[in-house]
Amino acid sequence: MIKAVFFDIDDTLYDTSGFAKLARRAALNVMVDAGLPLSTDEAYKILREIIDEYGSNYDKHFNVLTKRIFGEEKPLLIALGMITYHNVKFALLRLFPQTTATLIYLKKQGYDLGVISNGITIKQWEKLIRLDLHHFFDHVITSEEAGAEKPDKHIFECALEKMECDAEKCVMIGNKFSEDILGAVNIGMSAILVNSELKESEKEYIKENCIKIDVISHIGELKDIL
Known part of the structure; x- marks a missing residue:
């Protein structure tokens, strides 16, 4: 028994999978608008590679992303990405x-x-x-x-x-x-x-x-x- x-x-x-992609793309849109020199699609492809490499539970994906693109971390872009990601994620959490x-x-x-x-x-x-x-x-x-x-x-x-x-x-x-x-x-x-x-x-x-x-x-x- x-x-x-x-x-x-x-x-x-x-539903994790449903909101995660939307939240990540929303974060990248904001980062691109703030100076990330890629399209959202290009940035998302790199971000997916980082997630696959470090795992979904790693909490510094955006740090790694900016370092790969600029050769150094960009605190403003990282903060914009993180805040947008969490705001969208929690709004969509169902x-x-x-x-x-x-x-x-x-x-x-x-x-x-x-x-x-x-x-x-x-x-x-x-x-x-x-x-x-x-x-x-x-x-x-x-x-x-x-x-x-x-x-x-x-x-x-x-x-x-x-x-x-x-x-x-x-x-x-x-x-x-x-x-x-x-x-x-x-x-x-x-x-x-x-x-x-x-x-x-x-x-x-x-x-x-x-x-x-x-x-x-x-x-x-x-x-x-x-």
């Missing part, structure tokens, strides 16, 4: 339609709720607070805190220890097969993939390794499984 339910945050509880109702339902059913997320601890808490979700979760475990990123077993072990629950009594909900689903399954937890479709290679892996997971199209379907 499942006693604890863990969630990923980005693209699981709310939960998936059934997130709050599902969390309320799970709490009423007596489940302990937690978060397992790759990222910086303060940033992850900031997201949950701005989304007004922080009060639902008993524990929030981040890769910064655990010293390991999903799918590494250690971050899941930290989560189980904090929740004081055995792996077989826990389920992980996430949108990334390799990080959320395999990470959970490899430690003995159940797993549910949400807001994502399995690739053919992933289907083959599941079949070859006799892995049992559930796949749902939106978070509201958890009510029918748990």
Whole structure:
């Protein structure tokens, strides 16, 4: 019997991908207007390369961008980019339609709720607070805190220890097969993939390794499984 339910945050509880691109392009538009000697499309291409190189949780993408273009950091442009990015991001921050109702339902059913997320601890808490979700979760475990990123077993072990629950009594909900689903399954937890479709290679892996997971199209379907 499942006693604890863990969630990923980005693209699981709310739409990260939808707003991130818009916020970044808005920031670059302002930077271009203020003197960045590129078109927004050209700057966005470089920014994407920087994000891929440093990771999405790195907090100095605009610093690196200006240094690559000018050979040195440009504080004014960096500040303009950062402020615009955060203003647009928070303006567009929206939960998936059934997130709050599902969390309320799970709490009423007596489940302990937690978060397992790759990222910086303060940033992850900031997201949950701005989304007004922080009060639902008993524990929030981040890769910064655990010293390991999903799918590494250690971050899941930290989560189980904090929740004081055995792996077989826990389920992980996430949108990334390799990080959320395999990470959970490899430690003995159940797993549910949400807001994502399995690739053919992933289907083959599941079949070859006799892995049992559930796949749902939106978070509201958890009510029918748990």
